[in-house]
Amino acid sequence: MSRYRHLSLEERCSIARLHEDGQSIRQIAAALDRQPSTIARELRRNAGTKVGYQPAYAQAQAEARRWTGARLDRDDALRGEVLDRLASGWSPEQVAGRLAxxxxxxxxxxxxxxxxxxxxxxxxxxxxxxxxxxxxxxKRGWRTKGGWPRHTDRPSIHNRPDSIAARKQAGHWEADAMLFSAPGQAILLAHERHSRLTIAVPQNSLKADPVADAIVQLLQPMPASLRRSITFDNGTEFTRHHRIERQLAIQAFFCDPHAPWQKGGIENAIGRLRRYLPRKTSLDDLPPNAFDAIIAIYNNTPRKCLGFQTPAEVFIPLHFKCESTPGSSPG
Known part of the structure; x- marks a missing residue:
């Protein structure tokens, strides 16, 4: 028994011509080697009330009837799950990867x-x-970033061991400041390259000494083996890098001038956090605990580069492992 074939445009042209000539449904079916019920259904379903049976109109009606819409238009449960996760700040790639x-x-x-x-x-x-x-x-597309001023007496990122660039070892950080329209408001962030974990603290001064103190406070609670290196851009707020290196027993490196993309992990993190903290945000107006909640959302959102695990899921076992290993030191 042969499978049913949809009528083609050529067959519909033949149906229209034979129908206009006064042929019966059985005669048309015999001429096209089709079942009479197929011809009867075609004339009933795809004829216009005013124009009668027209091949082009009938073809369009049949194609429109077969189109069932996009997957998310058809599947209410999946659409709800996808939109809920998008509303939580996940990207489409993170949603698709986590569902898989x-x-x-x-x-x-x-x-x-x-x-x-x-x-x-x-x-x-x-x-x-x-x-x-x-x-x-x-619209989808890429945006470009500006440059940064030049400073001297800083270890170049080109002297950084290749193992850091490979992201295979935990304990290598990137740091940057996230700025806002209101004067004197900023957030200082540190981003761990292996797990993509990001920690942050509001900062009301970007002078070098307060920034150095804040970075030390952010990273000092970490086990020594999770404080191996840190990479900065050429902002003046990082000129006290020698003090940071000394107090944390950590090695500092600096991007080339006008090349903040060389510390792409934290640039990406800032871009993601801008969804919740756009430039016009006033940090003073944030509800209590809102800042911590935003950082928690970031660290608990799955990432494709982590096999759709979250940064927290990757970092927390590392932290406990390092804490349980006495005498560990940066390598």
Whole structure:
């Protein structure tokens, strides 16, 4: 028994011609080697009330009926799960990767999620849909960054061992300041390259001495084996790097001038945190515990580079392992 074949445009042209000539349904079916029920259903379902049966119109009606919409349009449960995770700050890639990790197989691609969100933006003209995306952009694309001033007497990133660039060893950090429109407001961040964990503290002064004190306070609680190196850009707030190196027993390196992308981990972290802390944010107006909650969201969001584990899931076992190993020292 042969499988059913959808009518082609050529067959629909023949149906229209024979129907206009006054042929019966059985005669048309015999001419096309089709079942009479197929011809009867075609004339009933795909004919226009005013134009009658037209091949092009019938083809369009049949194709529209077969189109069932995007996956997220059809699957209410999956759409709700995807949108809930996007609303929590996850990127489409993180959502797709985590769903695959939990299900043990691919559930949906990140491209499908992106297309769905941008289709909703266009279809509904509701700009709020863009806030489901990490950077809340109307169009996809890359943005460029500016440069930084030159300073001397700083160990170059080019002298940094290759093992640090490989991210295979824990304890190598990047540091930077996240600035805001309001004068005197900033956040100082430290980003661990292996686990992608980020720790941060609000900073009301970017002078070199307070920044050095803040970095020491951030990293000093870490076991010695998780304080191996730290990489800065060429901002003047990091000119007390010798004091940081001495107090933390850590080695400092600096990016080339105008090349903050060389510490790409923390640049990426700042970009992700901007979703919750845009430049116009006033840190003084944040509700109590809101800052800690935002950092916790970042550290508990799965990352593709970690096999869709979260930074916290990767870092916490390292921390306990190092604490349980007495006498460990930076290597």
């Amino acid at each position: 990790r939990e299900a043990g197989h691919k559930v949906i691609s990140h491209e499908s999620i992106y297309r769905f969100v941008y289709a909703q933006l266009k279809r509904t003209n509701d700009r709020r849909w863009r806030f489901y995306l990490p950077r809340a952009k109307y």
